[in-house]
């Protein structure tokens with residue numbers, strides 16, 4: 218059978234936060250589309266489970282423990298990816314944290330710093346390490362940043378997290394301009410509410426859940442797999458003319 222139009226054959230992708238949730242769904246989708254996938258998160262156990270699932274589906278993956286708040290661990294991650302698969306073509310910045318839920322005025326410095334360290338610096342440092350490698354090879358590449366609708370609207374009680382997502386959207390646009398001539402595309406995805414551990418504080422709260430669903434066109438919270446198809450398109454050559462965009466995928470939560 219001929220190759221489907223959207224595929225990642227001959228590509229190597231790093232996906233951060235790949236041990237569960239949206240990152241796992243993206244990693245498994247990429248592997249099914251033909252990519253060799255490097256799976257990163259802090260805990261190796263969860264990654265090895267995902268690696269096993271990918272291998273059972275006939276794909277190839279490498280699990281690497283990496284705290285994306287650490288520049289040294291990020292550089293080691295990229296080096297291990299290159300050592301194993303020879304190159305990196307695609308990066309999905311997806312690992313994020315949200316340690317504080319409450320009014321912005323009351324946030325502690327430590328929670329602020331942690332959120333910016335992982336969600337902003339982590340995305341930037343990982344991008345920089347991969348882009349340096351792409352430039353050294355004079356090769357094209359695609360960066361996919363998982364942002365959030367939180368970065369585009371007021372988000373009471375999640376204000377610091379929302380600021381980091383706004384920063385990711387800003388980073389996406391500027392890097393797209395700066396890297397376009399080098400044939401490196403940078404796009405972002407802004408999911409709404411997705412049923413993962415990360416969102417459990419919201420999805421397990423009946424009042425918040427009902428409020429979100431009442432404003433949502435589709436009246437359904439997303440599954441992680443609902444986000445993966447868009448991430449596949451943005452990584453593939455089928456979106457070769459697209460860069461600097463932030464694509465909302467929220468079941469029509471913010472459309473109205």
Ligand SMILES: NC(=O)c1ccc[n+]([C@@H]2O[C@H](COP(=O)([O-])OP(=O)(O)OC[C@H]3O[C@@H](n4cnc5c(N)ncnc54)[C@H](OP(=O)(O)O)[C@@H]3O)[C@@H](O)[C@H]2O)c1
Nearest residue numbers: 234236238239258259260285312313365410411413415416
């Ligand atoms: N769920 C939603 O409703 C929603 C909505 C909009 C945007 N998002 C975004 O989607 C992305 C993924 O979230 P999710 O909902 O899929 O969350 P999740 O299911 O909780 O998964 C989070 C992943 O990130 C990893 N991780 C967390 N901190 C890390 C760190 N410091 N270094 C490396 N890996 C780390 C976790 O693994 P370890 O514990 O092993 O590190 C895990 O693999 C995030 O960027 C989030 O902001 C989610």
